[in-house]
Amino acid sequence: MAELANLIEATSTYFCLDCGVCTGSCPVARVFPQFSPRQIIERSLYGIEDFSDESIWDCLTCAQCSVRCPVNIDFPEFVRLFRDEAHGRGYSGVPTHNGMLQSIWAIQTMDIQQNRTFWVQEGKVAEKGDIFYFVGCRPYFDVIFRDIDAGSIKGAQNVLKILNACGIEPVVSNDERCCGHDALWNGDEETFKRLASINLEIIKASGAKKVVFSCPEGYLIFKRFYPKYFGDLGFEPVHILDFLAEQLKEGALEFKEYEGVVTYHDPCRLGRMAGIYDPPRELIMAIPGIEFREMTRARENGVCCGTSGWINCSGYSKEIQVERLSEAAATGAGALITACPKCQIHFRCAKAASDLEVDIIDLYDLFSANLNISQ
Amino acid sequence: MFKVAQELIGILGIDQRRLRLEWVSSSEGARFAEVVTGFTEQIKELGPCGLKQAA
Ligand code: SF4
Ligand code: SF4
Numbered sequence: 001m002a003e004l005a006n007l008i009e010a011t012s013t014y015f016c017l018d019c020g021v022c023t024g025s026c027p028v029a030r031v032f033p034q035f036s037p038r039q040i041i042e043r044s045l046y047g048i049e050d051f052s053d054e055s056i057w058d059c060l061t062c063a064q065c066s067v068r069c070p071v072n073i074d075f076p077e078f079v080r081l082f083r084d085e086a087h088g089r090g091y092s093g094v095p096t097h098n099g100m101l102q103s104i105w106a107i108q109t110m111d112i113q114q115n116r117t118f119w120v121q122e123g124k125v126a127e128k129g130d131i132f133y134f135v136g137c138r139p140y141f142d143v144i145f146r147d148i149d150a151g152s153i154k155g156a157q158n159v160l161k162i163l164n165a166c167g168i169e170p171v172v173s174n175d176e177r178c179c180g181h182d183a184l185w186n187g188d189e190e191t192f193k194r195l196a197s198i199n200l201e202i203i204k205a206s207g208a209k210k211v212v213f214s215c216p217e218g219y220l221i222f223k224r225f226y227p228k229y230f231g232d233l234g235f236e237p238v239h240i241l242d243f244l245a246e247q248l249k250e251g252a253l254e255f256k257e258y259e260g261v262v263t264y265h266d267p268c269r270l271g272r273m274a275g276i277y278d279p280p281r282e283l284i285m286a287i288p289g290i291e292f293r294e295m296t297r298a299r300e301n302g303v304c305c306g307t308s309g310w311i312n313c314s315g316y317s318k319e320i321q322v323e324r325l326s327e328a329a330a331t332g333a334g335a336l337i338t339a340c341p342k343c344q345i346h347f348r349c350a351k352a353a354s355d356l357e358v359d360i361i362d363l364y365d366l367f368s369a370n371l372n373i374s375q
Numbered sequence: 376m377f378k379v380a381q382e383l384i385g386i387l388g389i390d391q392r393r394l395r396l397e398w399v400s401s402s403e404g405a406r407f408a409e410v411v412t413g414f415t416e417q418i419k420e421l422g423p424c425g426l427k428q429a430a
Contacts, residue, residue: 109429110428111426111429
């Protein structure tokens with residue numbers, strides 16, 4: 001199969017040593033032993049893998065395997081390209097929430113007039129300016145996951161409050177679209193490209209030189225994949241944690257006392273894929289009185305939140321999530337801090353179905369509640 | 376679920392009157408006709424949805 005050969009070529013999987021480190025590291029394989037990245041690669045190398053293979057959709061694309069692979073095989077990228085080919089042949093994963101999210105991003109490829117900035121109530125925003133705040137799908141998540149108290153919009157309001165406190169009045173656009181991250185990882189490159197080109201146009205029209213993200217997926221996709229498809233973007237994608245860590249160093253941020261023990265969950269897009277490990281920790285530890293404890297699996301080894309791209313969420317996902325929450329509770333922390341709106345949703349969903357005591361707090365809610373606003 | 380769907384299409388900029396949920400039992404033929412006719416008329420009044428691929 002020529003396509004399979006291309007895929008192997010593109011990701012250099014022929015270097016595979018058949019060592020099994022990937023499968024041994026994989027959170028899915030641990031709870032679902034039939035799933036094996038090593039075997040998927042072996043079958044592909046022997047030319048007996050088929051694009052109808054359903055197991056390809058079970059991968060979380062979390063990169064736990066690839067950071068440990070002795071020959072640096074980028075398995076998540078292999079999966080992405082595999083899914084793209086499979087999607088073209090009519091295969092797909094099992095969409096969660098009856099495909100609601102897939103429909104929402106598909107509609108956003110259309111010429112629509114959204115009402116997505118309804119949440120901007122107190123903060124200051126601009127129509128045009130140097131800095132664009134790319135909010136991401138929080139307005140939609142807030143409605144869909146209200147029953148598990150996802151609090152997605154509160155997170156966006158708090159990010160805006162923090163930016164305002166730093167003297168920034170960012171552009172927030174009603175025309176922003178889904179960044180396309182999930183479409184891309186669902187193997188739907190066409191939809192990804194449509195969404196991306198609309199976003200690029202809107203940002204260009206705003207005159208922004210920097211685009212600030214609080215969502216790890218949005219940041220990763222703008223930073224790594226938009227240039228791959230569209231070349232030079234004409235602006236710089238900035239993750240807000242990098243920006244805030246800078247502000248902290250310059251003494252521009254000051255926090256109030258917080259009493260309590262917390263731990264932090266590294267989102268895979270922010271940690272393993274974007275290398276942002278220290279800024280969230282520096283910022284959390286800058287809050288006076290806070291006691292920070294690491295989980296056993298942290299930083300490069302931080303386990304995934306159990307499901308990704310709104311496909312194939314299963315009992316295995318729940319098992320991964322509940323195990324992660326127990327790991328957080330075992331540190332003695334009263335709260336697990338998350339830096340990704342989706343990790344937050346997934347953990348709050350798992351928590352609702354368990355009797356674990358640990359709170360799940362959005363990093364920006366924590367910062368905003370403890371910010372000393374001097375200006 | 377219906378409320379969620381209605382709120383979502385609102386954010387997406389689709390007229391919320393285009394979505395409706397009614398429960399009609401199999402014994403209420405006349406009511407079924409009334410609901411469907413009413414909804415059809417409303418949609419006709421609203422005209423084409425106008426969703427088209429962004430350029
Ligand atoms: S860890 Fe790397 S080399 Fe080892 S089996 Fe997996 S893909 Fe192959
Ligand atoms: S990306 Fe994550 S879920 Fe997928 S095979 Fe690697 S470790 Fe497993």
